[in-house]
Amino acid sequence: MTLALGGLALTTSTNAAELDRPALTSVLITPATNVPVPPLVPTIFPTLDPEVPAAIKHAPATFSSLDAAVAAHAAGETGNEEALRCLATTIYFESKGEPLAGQLAVAHVVLNRAKSGRFASDVCGVVKQRGQFSFVRRGVLPAVDAVNRMYRTAEAVAKVALASAWKSPAPNALFFNGRKVGLPGRLTKVALIGNHVFYR
Known part of the structure; x- marks a missing residue:
């Protein structure tokens, strides 16, 4: 299936067997240069808690x-x-x-x-x-x-x-x-x- 939006063409797969694949596998082609743009890769943030600043560690307790x-x-x-x-x-x-x-x-x-x-x-x-x-x-x-x-x-x-x-x-x-x-x-x-x- 191809969608056109503002001069941009977006090609996606609609097969049911491919639903488990990441949604960001489509290729975006710009009409001016006809050069494929690399797929978007989501940023993955670490799950570890950041170091707590010393000022917070030693903050007075709340009562x-x-x-x-x-x-x-x-x-x-x-x-x-x-x-x-x-x-x-x-x-x-x-x-x-x-x-x-x-x-x-x-x-x-x-x-x-x-x-x-x-x-x-x-x-x-x-x-x-x-x-x-x-x-x-x-x-x-x-x-x-x-x-x-x-x-x-x-x-x-x-x-x-x-x-x-x-x-x-x-x-x-x-x-x-x-x-x-x-x-x-x-x-x-x-x-x-x-x-x-x-x-x-």
């Missing part, structure tokens, strides 16, 4: 809830134990009775400040900066019993924040205070979580 993220980070270590201690102590003294979302938001305030360029550039520097956190005395963090249940929770929340394993419920917040305290200056309210109001 179904903040509770699950905190539980998963309760054990294990971080790369910077000093930053962990400063952040966990801040969470403990500023929000130990708050819901996990409030504790995480407090942690992210510290991390956001460290990235902002308006405060110290590291976690402990932000926490110990003069006049920022009332529990800090002369640049020294108070001692906390490391086996205290509330401190262990604060430490797990700090690990979640440091690992970027859960988004902050108060995005881009740089400040927080109690509900009963008025709006400080010209700040924009970002979130109300537990007994704290968060601002940027």
Whole structure:
């Protein structure tokens, strides 16, 4: 059978016995040169999975809830134990009775400040900066019993924040205070979580 389409002739076989052969065995002839064009050969891609980039291999795990993220980070270590201690102590003294979302938001305030360029550039520097956190005395963090249940929770929340394993419920917040305290200056309210109001 020969089909003509736009000056091109396509010859195909219609025998029933040849149905098992690949469909791309026809020859295409151009009328201008009368030179056969080689049959089209489909590209075959390997079935092996490509190498996963290292950044994806080491991406933070995803969790179904903040509770699950905190539980998963309760054990294990971080790369910077000093930053962990400063952040966990801040969470403990500023929000130990708050819901996990409030504790995480407090942690992210510290991390956001460290990235902002308006405060110290590291976690402990932000926490110990003069006049920022009332529990800090002369640049020294108070001692906390490391086996205290509330401190262990604060430490797990700090690990979640440091690992970027859960988004902050108060995005881009740089400040927080109690509900009963008025709006400080010209700040924009970002979130109300537990007994704290968060601002940027």
